[in-house]
Amino acid sequence: xxxxxxxxxxxxxxxxxxxxxxxxxxxxxxxxxxxxxxxxxxxxxxxxxxxxxxxxxxxxxxxxxxxxxxxxxxxxxxxxxxxxxxxxxxxxxxxxxxxxxxxxxxxxxxxxxxxxxxxxxxxxxxxxxxxxxxxxxxxxxxxxxxxxxxxxxxxxxxxxxxxxxxxxxxxxxxxxxxxxxxxxxxxxxxxxxxxxxxxxxxxxxxxxxxxxxxxxxxxxxxxxxxxxxxxxxxxxxxxxxxxxxxxxxxxxxxxxxxxxxxxxxxxxxxxxxxxxxxxxxxxxxxxxxxxxxxxxxxxxxxxxxxxxxxxxxxxxxxxxxxxxxxxxxxxxxxxxxxxxxxxxxxxxxxxxxxxxxxxxxxxxxxxxxxxxxxxxxxxxxxxxxxxxxxxxxxxxxxxxxxxxxxxxxxxxxxxxxxxxxxxxxxxxxxxxxxxxxxxxxxxxxxxxxxxxxxxxxxxxxxxxxxxxxxxxx
Amino acid sequence: xxxxxxxxxxxxxxxxxxxxxxxxxxxxxxxxxxxxxxxxxxxxxxxxxxxxxxxxxxxxxxxxxxxxxxxxxxxxxxxxxxxxxxxxxxxxxxxxxxxxxxxxxxxxxxxxxxxxx
Numbered sequence: 001x002x003x004x005x006x007x008x009x010x011x012x013x014x015x016x017x018x019x020x021x022x023x024x025x026x027x028x029x030x031x032x033x034x035x036x037x038x039x040x041x042x043x044x045x046x047x048x049x050x051x052x053x054x055x056x057x058x059x060x061x062x063x064x065x066x067x068x069x070x071x072x073x074x075x076x077x078x079x080x081x082x083x084x085x086x087x088x089x090x091x092x093x094x095x096x097x098x099x100x101x102x103x104x105x106x107x108x109x110x111x112x113x114x115x116x117x118x119x120x121x122x123x124x125x126x127x128x129x130x131x132x133x134x135x136x137x138x139x140x141x142x143x144x145x146x147x148x149x150x151x152x153x154x155x156x157x158x159x160x161x162x163x164x165x166x167x168x169x170x171x172x173x174x175x176x177x178x179x180x181x182x183x184x185x186x187x188x189x190x191x192x193x194x195x196x197x198x199x200x201x202x203x204x205x206x207x208x209x210x211x212x213x214x215x216x217x218x219x220x221x222x223x224x225x226x227x228x229x230x231x232x233x234x235x236x237x238x239x240x241x242x243x244x245x246x247x248x249x250x251x252x253x254x255x256x257x258x259x260x261x262x263x264x265x266x267x268x269x270x271x272x273x274x275x276x277x278x279x280x281x282x283x284x285x286x287x288x289x290x291x292x293x294x295x296x297x298x299x300x301x302x303x304x305x306x307x308x309x310x311x312x313x314x315x316x317x318x319x320x321x322x323x324x325x326x327x328x329x330x331x332x333x334x335x336x337x338x339x340x341x342x343x344x345x346x347x348x349x350x351x352x353x354x355x356x357x358x359x360x361x362x363x364x365x366x367x368x369x370x371x372x373x374x375x376x377x378x379x380x381x382x383x384x385x386x387x388x389x390x391x392x393x394x395x396x397x398x399x400x401x402x403x404x405x406x407x408x409x410x411x412x413x414x415x416x417x418x419x420x421x422x423x424x425x426x427x428x429x430x431x432x433x434x435x436x437x438x439x440x441x442x443x444x445x446x447x448x449x450x451x452x453x454x455x456x457x458x459x460x461x462x463x464x465x466x467x468x469x470x471x472x473x
Numbered sequence: 474x475x476x477x478x479x480x481x482x483x484x485x486x487x488x489x490x491x492x493x494x495x496x497x498x499x500x501x502x503x504x505x506x507x508x509x510x511x512x513x514x515x516x517x518x519x520x521x522x523x524x525x526x527x528x529x530x531x532x533x534x535x536x537x538x539x540x541x542x543x544x545x546x547x548x549x550x551x552x553x554x555x556x557x558x559x560x561x562x563x564x565x566x567x568x569x570x571x572x573x574x575x576x577x578x579x580x581x582x583x584x585x586x587x588x589x590x
Contacts, residue, residue: 056544114548121555128562137573141586144566151507151559152494158514158552159487162521165545451583453495460491 001037002048002062002109005070008033009102016095023091027081027098034074034105041067052115057172061111068289069108069229072296075403076221077101080214083304083396093133100126100218107226111233112171113161113187117154120194120226124150127223131211142210145452149203150194152456156463157190159183173230177238181470184241188231189463195227197278198252199462203455205259208271213307216267220274221300225292228281232288244469245282250363252279257370261440264314266306266378273374274299276367277337280352283364287351290411294348294404298333301400302378305330308393314377314441327383329397334378336404338371338429339422343408346422350413365425372429373436380430479520487513500570500577504563511556518549 009030016023040046042064050060062070081097103126106119124147132143161171163183168175176184189200196204204224208216235242256276263269277295281288305326311317322330336345353364448454490513493506526539567577574582 114551118551118555121559125559125562132566135569137570137582137586140566140570141582144563144570147559147563148503148507152510155510155514159517162514162518162545166521452579457495460495 002050002060005034005037005062005105005109006102009098009105013095013099013102016091016098020091023094024081024085027094027101028078030098030101031074031078031081034070034101035078038067038071038074042071056112057168057170057175058112058115059172060109060115062109065232065289066108066229068293069225070105072225072293073101073104073108073222075297075400076218076300079300079304079396079400080217082399083393084214090133093130096126096130097218100130100223104222104226108229111173113164113173113176114171116230117157117161120150121154123223123226124154124194127219130215130218131207133215134212138210139212142207145203146207148452149455149459152459153190153193153200155190156186156193156459160186160190173233173237176234176241182467184238185463185466185470188234188241188244189459189466191227191231191234192248192462193227193459194224195231195278195282196224196275197227197282198248198255198275200459201252201275201278202255202450202458204275205268205271206450208274208303209265209267213267213303216271216307217300217303220271220303221296224274224278225281225296228278228288228292231282232285235282235285240470242285244466247469249279249282250367252276252282253367254279254370257367257374259445260374261436262443262445264441264444265312266309266314266317267303267312269314269374269377270299270302270306273337273371276371280349280367284352284355286355287348290344290351291348293407294336294344297400297403298336298345301329301333301397302337304400305333305393305397318377318382321382321384323394324383324385325394326397327381329394329401330381331379332401332404333397334375335426336408338375338379338426339368340426341419341422342405342412344404344411345408346418347408347411347413349422350418368422368425369428369432372426373432376430376433476520476524480517483513483516483520486510486516489513498579500567500579500582503579504560504567507563508556508560511560515549515553515556518545518552522546522549 012027012030016026041062045064047063052058052060077097081094084093100123103119103123107116107123110116110119128143128147131146132139160183164175164179164187165171167179176187192198192200195201208220211219231245235245253276256272256274256279260269260272260276263272277299281292281295308326309317309322311320332343336343339346339349349368353361356364487510490506490510493509494503497503497506522542522545526541528540530540530543570582571577
C-alpha cells in the first residue's frame with residue numbers, strides 16, 4: 001500500500017509524458033489515491049514499516065504523522081491541478097506536478113538519511129523545473145537561486161550523513177543520536193534550508209513571492225514540509241536536538257513575523273508568514289504534523305487567490321474591491337492560520353500550545369497575536385458581488401477552505417476557555433493592526449540582504465553557530 | 474599519515490569551493506565553485522570507504538582480504554549522478570540568462586533581473 005503512494009504518481013507521470021495526452025485529468029487518479037490511503041491510515045491508526053535492505057537502516061514508514069503530510073500533499077496537488085486545468089499551461093506543468101507529488105510522498109515516508117537525500121534532491125530538481133516554467137529571466141534567476149541554495153544545504157547534509165555512517169555503520173535516524181554533534185548540526189542545517197526555518201530559510205520570501213501563483217502555492221504548501229517531517233522525526237530520537245530545534249523554531253516564528261510586519265506586497269507577506277508558521281511546526285513534534293497540514297492547505301489557498309487579485313500592493317488593494325467569490329476563501333484561509341475557532345488552524349494551535357507551560361506559553365500567545373496582526377489586512381479585505389466577469393478561480397480555494405472547515409469541526413476542542421482565548425487573540429490582533437501596522441507598512445526595509453552570497457553566508461554562519469551550540473549543550 | 478594528508482587536502486577543496494561560492498563575482502565561476510565543493514565531498518566519501526582496505530569486495534576462494542566499503546561507494550555513486558544532473562540544469566539556466574546578461578555578473582543580474590525584457 002505504501003509503495004503505491006510513490007509508484008502510482010511516477011507511473012502516471014511517465015505515461016502522460018510518453019503518450020502526450022490525458023495530462024490534465026489522468027493525474028487526478030494519483031492524487032485521489034494518496035487522499036484515500038492517507039485518510040484510511042489516519043482513521044485506522046495503522047502503521048506499516050518496510051525494511052528495504054537488512055542491515056543498513058534503509059526503511060520506509062507510514063504512520064499517522066506521515067499520513068497527515070501525505071493528506072496535505074494530496075489536497076494541495078488536487079487543488080492546484082484543478083485550478084490550473086483551463087489555463088494556457090504547457091502540458092509539462094501537469095506532468096511535473098504529478099511527478100512532484102510522487103517524490104514528495106517518497107520524502108514523507110522514507111525514514112533513513114540516504115533515501116531522504118535522494119528524494120529531497122529529486123524534489124529540488126522538479127521544483128526547479130516548475131519555477132523556471134515561464135522561461136523569462138525573472139523565472140530562470142529565481143529558479144537558479146533556489147537550486148543553488150538547496151544544493152549548498154544538501155552538501156552540508158551529505159557531510160553530516162558521512163559522519164553518521166562512520167560512527168554507526170548505517171543510515172537510520174537512530175544512528176544520528178550516537179554521531180558527533182558536528183554531524184547532527186550539519187544534518188539539521190541541511191534540513192532547515194529545505195524547510196525554510198529561521199536564518200537558513202531567509203531565501204524563502206523572494207523565491208516564494210516571485211514564482212507564479214500556482215508554483216508559490218506548491219512551494220509554500222508542500223515543498224517546505226519535506227524538510228520538516230524528518231526534523232520532527234529526529235526530534236523524537238534525541239532530547240538535545242529537541243532543545244536546539246525549539247530555539248530555532250521560536251527564532252523562526254518571530255523572525256518571520258518581524259519581516260512580515262514591513263511587507264506591502266501581499267505575496268511577500270504570505271511568504272514571510274510561511275517562515276513564521278514552519279517555526280510553529282517545529283516547536284512541538286506531537287502537534288507538528290497537524291499544524292503542517294493546517295498551515296499548508298491554508299497557505300496554498302491564499303497563494304492561489306493572491307494570483308487572481310487585481311493588485312498585489314496591500315495599500316492599493318484597500319481601495320479596490322475584490323470579487324466576492326475570491327475574497328471569502330481568502331478570509332477563511334487567513335482566519336484558519338490565525339486560529340479562528342471551527343477551522344483546522346484553531347485545532348492545530350491548541351495542540352501546539354498544549355505541549356508548553358509557563359513562559360513558553362506566553363511566547364506562543366505573543367506569536368499568535370502577531371500572526372493575527374499580519375493577516376488582518378487579508379481577513380478584512382473589501383469585497384463586492386460584481387457580476388461583470390465569471391471567475392473560474394474560486395473552485396480550488398473553496399475546496400481547500402472546505403477541507404479546513406471539515407477537519408476543524410471534526411477535531412476542534414470545544415472548550416470555553418480555548419474558544420474565548422482564540423477570539424480574544426483575533427480581536428487584539430485587529431486592534432494592534434489598526435494602531436501599529438499602518439505606520440510600519442510605510443517603512444520599507446533595505447533589500448540588499450537578500451542577495452545570493454549573503455543568504456549563502458548566513459547559512460554558513462548558522463552552521464558554525466549550531467555546531468558551537470550543540471557542543472555547548 | 475598518508476591518509477591524514479589526503480583528508481586535509483580534501484577538506485581544503487571543500488573550503489575552497491565554499492569560498493568561491495561566497496566571493497566569486499561571475500555566475501559561471503560560482504557554479505563551478507559549487508561543483509568543486511561537491512567534488513570535495515564525493516572524494517571524502519571515497520576516502521572513507523577505503524579506510525579498511527582498497528580491494529574490491531569480490532567473492533574468492535582464498536582468505537578474504539581487507540576490502541573497501543561497498544555501501545559508501547554505492548551511495549556516493551547516486552550522489553555523483555544527482556550532482557551531475559543538477560550541474561547540467563544550472564548550466565542550462567545560466568546559458569539562457571547569458572542571452573540577456575552576457576557578462577554573467579552576479580551583481581548586475583541581481584540588480585536588474587526584475588526589469589522585464
